[in-house]
Amino acid sequence: MKILVIAELRQGKWNNASFETLAAAQQIAKDTSSTISALVIGKGVDAFAAELAGKNVTEVLQVEHDLLEAYTPDGFCIALKQVIESSKPDLVLFPHTYQVRDFAPKLAASLGKGMIGDCIGYRSESGKLVFVRQMFQGKTAADVTFQGAAPWFASFQSGAFRADLLAAHPAGKAAINKIAVDLRPEQIRTKPLDLFKEAKSAVDLTQAPLIVAIGRGIKAPENIPQAEALAKALGGEIAASRPICDEGWLPMERQIGSSGQTVAPKLYLALGISGAIQHVVGMKGARTIVAINKDANAPIFEIADYGIVADIFEIMPALTEALEKSKSS
């Protein structure tokens, strides 16, 4: 089998999820005796191609064009379709980033193919690849297989594979092949403009050693002071899952997850958070995870070190009191 990995640059730097996907490709290649082509796309990407060539891959494909300097879904789809048609991979792998979500399904569809997105793992069962992804917000896993002829398209969730296990090239460097693509300005219909961040964060949650995070279980904004009192007793910062910030109950800078902050504190205390994938990717690196949720089946318990199945409104005051008491004793 021939595996093609589409690596991603984000504002002139690697998106590190690219290396996780490359590590996944190395494992799949080992299991299925496949070759790996690693692809970098953009403008002026010589140094990035050279870096990829140092990894254990069969070849590096360098796709450059003036019109690929800034990402556009039209530009990337047209260019990559040409590359796939000429290099004929069987399996095309992507990191499951916001950018990949924006164009990869269209790229696959333009070739009449489908994509299995946001995979957390795979198995090779007597030559057949089975991809594992989550459904129902992480409450279930699903085994998914491709139907029909290659090429097949799949993306891997951030954190599903370990970039630090990526193998270096055994003989120094893989060959770098530059591929020319035919792209005209009128084919690109959307125009990317300025990149920006919202008002500077007053708080840097990535540096907070202790975090108390609230989810939907908090029910109403008037209940937030109870969680804040607990955070204060603990000496930690308050944070939240996306729905709480969407509602405007806490500012966006307090949001943990794929669209917010990624944190790895000493302690992460999740109150009434179900543990949807989008949240978990932002906090699963915490050293100790405590989950308090009234639903014993909530996916957050999958990753918790300590769990209490209970109503958070009963636990929050009790825990605040217990923390105060332990400080004074």
Add this chain to the structure above:
Amino acid sequence: MNIIVCIKQVPAKDAPLAIAGNWIKESDIGFEMNEPDSYALEEALRLKEKHGGEVVVLSMGPERVKQTIKEALAKGADRAIHIADDNFAQLDPLGSAKALAATIGKEKADLVLTGLQSDDHGFGQTGVLLAALLDRPHATIIMAIEIAGEKMKLKRELEAGWFQHMECPLPAVLSIQSGINKVRYATLKGIMAAKKKEIATITRESLGISHQPTQKIEKIYVPTKTKKTEFLTGTPKEAASKLVEKLKFEARVI
């Protein structure tokens, strides 16, 4: 500004899920509007209030999805199209998108909106696939839409707290990020008015789409635990003091 909003009906958030093969047992559980789609609907209604035109709701699935369609009409959508299909849950993303695109192609829509992803399958591909099949420009994870003549200025969310402005010509397809707006509730007046609104039902077979599935969900299951969770029990007070003990002397994080 004529807008089509694609809305999926999904199991209610708190519904207990009983796994049956590669889907769930649908009897005995409640269904609701996919939350990300409710933001797309709200955005469509706001654009209509500002620019005039029509909001059409498009939903696929068995008879039960009419309940969600009625909710959308009660919130202010003008009419609805229901693609009836009892086996909707078995379709792959491309198969669903082909049926939606075939239906959208018969309408005169300036803008097609979808939510970011569904809370059941979570494929997150429908909007992008519709753009491919309808050959329209698209953008995803949209946090603001400003319409100026034949084009839109959009605010797109990127990762790690970054955003980007972009321009996109009309007609187009947009996937809306949750939290873009504050979703309205249906009023009693809206619920009464919805009773007179049209729901056109067509069957998916009648669209005559040729589609070979590109992927198949073999089975679904409760994931195996990667960590051993120690559950602390007792009264709230007991559980709380056990937890403080554990954090202090076992995990040593406080």
